[in-house]
Amino acid sequence: MEARYLLRVLIFFLSVAVVLFFFVVHLPYAPTNTSELLDCATNSPWCTSKNRLQSKQTNILKEPPKPTRHRNHKSDTPHHPLDPLTIQELNKVRSILSSHELFQLSAYALHSVELEEPEKPLVLKWKKGDRLLPRRASVIARVNGRTHVLTVDLGTGQVTVHETGLHYGYPMMTIEDMTTATLAPLANADFNRTIIQRGIDLADLACLPISTGWYGKAEENRRLIKVQCYSMEGTANFYMRPIEGLTVLLDLDTKRVVEISDKGRDIPIPKAANTDYRYSVQEFNQVMNILNPISIEQPKGPSFTIEDQHLVKWANWEFHLKPDARAGVVISRAKVRDPDTGEQRDVMYKGFTSELFVPYMDPTDAWYFKTYMDAGEYGFGLQAMALDPLNDCPRNAYYMDGVFAAADGTPYVRSNMICVFESYGGDIGWRHSESPITGMDIREARPKVTLVIRMAASVANYDYIVDWEFQTDGLIRIKVGLSGILMVKGTPYDNTDQIPNQEDLHGTLLSENVIGVIHDHYVTFYLDMDIDGSDNSFVDVNIKRQLTSPGESPRRSYLKAVRNVAKTEKDAQIKLKLYDPSEFHVINPSKKTRVGNPVGYKVVPGGTAASLLDHEDPPQKRGAFTNNQIWVTPYNQNEQWAGGLFAYQSQGEDTLATWSERDRPIENKDIVLWYTLGFHHIPCQEDFPIMPTVSSSFDLKPVNFFESNPILRIPPNVEKDLPVCKSAASV
Numbered sequence: 001m002e003a004r005y006l007l008r009v010l011i012f013f014l015s016v017a018v019v020l021f022f023f024v025v026h027l028p029y030a031p032t033n034t035s036e037l038l039d040c041a042t043n044s045p046w047c048t049s050k051n052r053l054q055s056k057q058t059n060i061l062k063e064p065p066k067p068t069r070h071r072n073h074k075s076d077t078p079h080h081p082l083d084p085l086t087i088q089e090l091n092k093v094r095s096i097l098s099s100h101e102l103f104q105l106s107a108y109a110l111h112s113v114e115l116e117e118p119e120k121p122l123v124l125k126w127k128k129g130d131r132l133l134p135r136r137a138s139v140i141a142r143v144n145g146r147t148h149v150l151t152v153d154l155g156t157g158q159v160t161v162h163e164t165g166l167h168y169g170y171p172m173m174t175i176e177d178m179t180t181a182t183l184a185p186l187a188n189a190d191f192n193r194t195i196i197q198r199g200i201d202l203a204d205l206a207c208l209p210i211s212t213g214w215y216g217k218a219e220e221n222r223r224l225i226k227v228q229c230y231s232m233e234g235t236a237n238f239y240m241r242p243i244e245g246l247t248v249l250l251d252l253d254t255k256r257v258v259e260i261s262d263k264g265r266d267i268p269i270p271k272a273a274n275t276d277y278r279y280s281v282q283e284f285n286q287v288m289n290i291l292n293p294i295s296i297e298q299p300k301g302p303s304f305t306i307e308d309q310h311l312v313k314w315a316n317w318e319f320h321l322k323p324d325a326r327a328g329v330v331i332s333r334a335k336v337r338d339p340d341t342g343e344q345r346d347v348m349y350k351g352f353t354s355e356l357f358v359p360y361m362d363p364t365d366a367w368y369f370k371t372y373m374d375a376g377e378y379g380f381g382l383q384a385m386a387l388d389p390l391n392d393c394p395r396n397a398y399y400m401d402g403v404f405a406a407a408d409g410t411p412y413v414r415s416n417m418i419c420v421f422e423s424y425g426g427d428i429g430w431r432h433s434e435s436p437i438t439g440m441d442i443r444e445a446r447p448k449v450t451l452v453i454r455m456a457a458s459v460a461n462y463d464y465i466v467d468w469e470f471q472t473d474g475l476i477r478i479k480v481g482l483s484g485i486l487m488v489k490g491t492p493y494d495n496t497d498q499i500p501n502q503e504d505l506h507g508t509l510l511s512e513n514v515i516g517v518i519h520d521h522y523v524t525f526y527l528d529m530d531i532d533g534s535d536n537s538f539v540d541v542n543i544k545r546q547l548t549s550p551g552e553s554p555r556r557s558y559l560k561a562v563r564n565v566a567k568t569e570k571d572a573q574i575k576l577k578l579y580d581p582s583e584f585h586v587i588n589p590s591k592k593t594r595v596g597n598p599v600g601y602k603v604v605p606g607g608t609a610a611s612l613l614d615h616e617d618p619p620q621k622r623g624a625f626t627n628n629q630i631w632v633t634p635y636n637q638n639e640q641w642a643g644g645l646f647a648y649q650s651q652g653e654d655t656l657a658t659w660s661e662r663d664r665p666i667e668n669k670d671i672v673l674w675y676t677l678g679f680h681h682i683p684c685q686e687d688f689p690i691m692p693t694v695s696s697s698f699d700l701k702p703v704n705f706f707e708s709n710p711i712l713r714i715p716p717n718v719e720k721d722l723p724v725c726k727s728a729a730s731v
C-alpha cells in the first residue's frame with residue numbers, strides 16, 4: 001500500500017515536471033523589437049555568478065535539449081523585394097504545384113524553393129513605400145527521375161517550366177535524401193552481415209551520406225551516393241570510430257544498394273576513450289585554470305536596428321540580410337553613409353558564399369571520391385543549425401531564423417540560424433600620440449566597434465563559421481572559421497614507429513588507429529560590387545620594382561604602382577604572387593573624388609592556399625572555380641553558383657571557369673568579383689577529438705571611396721558612459 005502511494009506521488013511530480021519542461025521549451029518568444037532582446041542592466045548577473053563548474057552536469061550521456069526561442073513566423077509578410085519566401089508564400093507555392101499536371105504523375109521532391117529575385121534594375125529602383133514587386137518562387141523539382149526548373153508566380157498562380165533535365169549534374173540533395181540514404185544500407189543482408197562480423201552491434205551504427213563526385217561512366221545517368229558508417233558505442237563522437245574500408249554505393253532515386261565495397265576488415269575500429277567532446281562528460285582537470293566570466297554589456301541597448309525583419313541599420317551601414325538554403329547568409333544592397341554629404345552610397349549589390357570545395361588527398365578506394373561541394377551538394381544554409389546563445393554568439397546578439405521548404409514543399413523554421421551583434425574586442429579604430437620631443441601632449445585613440453553577421457554550418461563532421469563583419473571606416477571583413485571534427489581514417493598502426501614511410505599515410509597519426517587525412521578547403525564568395533552605381537571596372541594595381549638610371553639617385557631601386565584596367569574576363573583571372581604583388585581595385589571610372597581619383601573598393605586577399613591538383617583531375621574540373629583566387633565576370637543573373645546550378649555529380653561543364661573562358665568585356669560594366677579563401681589542412685594531434693577553430697579572412701576596403709578618414713569625428717570612450725561591473729579582483 002505504502003509503496004503504491006509513493007509511486008503515485010512520484011508519477012504526479014514527474015508529469016508536472018514534464019509539463020513545465022514542455023512550456024519552457026515551447027513558449028513562443030516574440031520580441032517586438034531588437035532592443036527588447038538586447039537590453040541588459042548594469043547589475044548583470046554575471047557580476048555575481050558562481051563558478052561555472054558548479055552548474056556542470058557530470059556523467060550524463062544524454063544532454064537535456066537546449067531551449068531555443070521559438071518565434072511564430074506564420075503571419076510574416078514580405079516588405080522588401082529581396083525578402084525570402086514566407087511561410088504563407090511557401091504554402092501557396094505548394095498548393096499551386098499540387099494542382100499542376102507535372103506533379104500529378106507520381107512521387108516528386110522539391111530540391112529548392114527560393115525567392116526568384118526580381119531583375120536587378122527593378123530592385124535598384126524600388127524604394128520603401130513603393131508597391132512590392134511581383135513575388136515569384138524559383139523551384140527545382142525531381143519528378144520521375146528528371147530535374148525540372150520552374151517559376152511559380154505567386155500573384156497569378158501561373159507555373160512556367162523552363163528546363164527538364166538537359167544538363168549533366170543534379171540539384172542539391174534534400175534533407176530527406178540524406179536521411180533515407182543513411183538508413184538504406186540496413187535493407188541489405190550482406191551489409192548487416194559484414195557489420196556483425198566486424199563485431200559491431202547494428203544498434204550502434206551511425207552512417208554518413210557522402211557525395212560521390214564524378215569520375216566518368218560509372219557516375220553517369222544516375223544519381224548516386226556513397227554511405228560510410230561508424231560505431232557510436234561509448235562516444236557521441238562516432239566520427240573517431242570509422243568502420244574503415246566499407247563503402248555502400250546507393251542509387252539516390254530508388255534508395256537501392258548498387259554495390260558494397262568491403263575492404264578494411266583487418267583494420268580495427270579505433271577506441272572510444274577520450275573522443276567525446278561534450279562538457280558534461282569531461283573529467284575535471286586541476287591543471288587548467290578556469291577563466292572568470294566575460295561578456296560585453298550594452299546598458300543603452302544595441303546601436304543597430306532590424307527593420308521589417310531583414311533590413312539592418314547600424315552606424316553608417318545599411319543592408320538587407322536573409323538566410324538562404326544553399327548559400328547560408330545573403331547580404332544585399334549594402335550601402336554606407338558618406339560622412340560629408342550624408343548620402344547613402346552603394347557598395348555591394350549582393351554577396352554570399354557561392355560554393356565550397358573540399359578535396360581529400362587520399363586516392364584509395366574508400367577515400368578518392370571525398371571531394372565535397374558543401375553548398376551545391378549539401379546546402380550550406382540547410383546545414384546551418386541553431387546557434388548556441390552565449391557561446392556561438394555573445395550575450396548581446398540578436399537571432400534571425402531561416403524559413404525553408406521540405407522535400408514535399410512544407411515550410412519549416414530553422415531557429416536561431418543567424419546572429420547579429422556588435423563586437424568590441426579591445427581593438428583600436430585609429431590612434432596617434434605625440435612624443436615629448438614635439439612639446440605637444442596629444443593622445444587620441446578611438447575604439448574599434450564592429451557589427452558581425454554570423455552563421456555556422458555543420459556539414460556532417462565539419463563546422464564552418466562564416467562572419468560578415470562591418471566596420472565604421474567602410475571596411476567589410478569576410479571571415480571563415482573551421483572547427484568541428486575531422487574526417488579520419490582507420491589504420492592498423494598505433495605508433496609512428498611502425499610506419500615504414502609516413503608520406504604514404506595520406507595524413508597524420510592522431511591517436512591509436514586514427515589518421516587525420518590531408519585535405520583542402522576552398523570557400524568561394526560571390527561579390528557583386530556596385531561602387532556608387534553598377535558600372536564599375538577592375539584594376540590590377542601592380543607593385544613593380546623600378547631600377548634608377550646611373551647617377552639619378554643614391555638609391556638603386558624603388559617601387560612603383562602601375563595601374564592596369566582589365567578589359568575582358570581573362571585580364572581578371574588572378575593567381576596571387578608573393579614576389580609580383582598587386583592591389584585589386586573595383587572602381588567607378590565615372591565618379592571621381594575632389595582631387596580626381598576614381599572612387600573604389602579593393603579586395604585584400606587572405607587565406608591564400610591555392611589548389612595544386614592537376615587541372616584534368618576530375619574533382620578539380622568540377623572545382624575549377626578555384627583555379628584562380630580572383631575572377632571578375634560581367635553581371636548575369638544566371639551565373640551565381642561557382643560550381644554550376646547543378647553541382648551534384650557535375651562534370652565541370654558549367655562553372656565560373658567555363659563562364660570566364662568566354663572572355664567577355666568587363667570594363668565599365670556591371671561586374672561581379674569572386675574571391676576564394678583557401679586552406680591546406682595537414683591535421684595535427686591538437687585537432688583530436690575536435691578542432692580548435694582556425695580562421696582566415698579577406699577584406700573589402702574603401703580605396704579613395706571617401707574624401708578623407710570617414711571616422712575622424714567619432715568620439716572616444718569615456719569612463720562615465722560605460723557599464724559598472726567590477727570584477728572581484730578590482731574591489
Ligand SMILES: *[C@@H]1O[C@H](CO)[C@@H](O)[C@H](O)[C@H]1NC(C)=O
Pocket residue numbers: 186187188189192202203
Ligand atoms: C539489418 O539490421 C537492421 C537492424 O537490426 C534490421 O532492421 C534490418 O531488417 C536488417 N536487414 C536485413 C536485410 O536483414
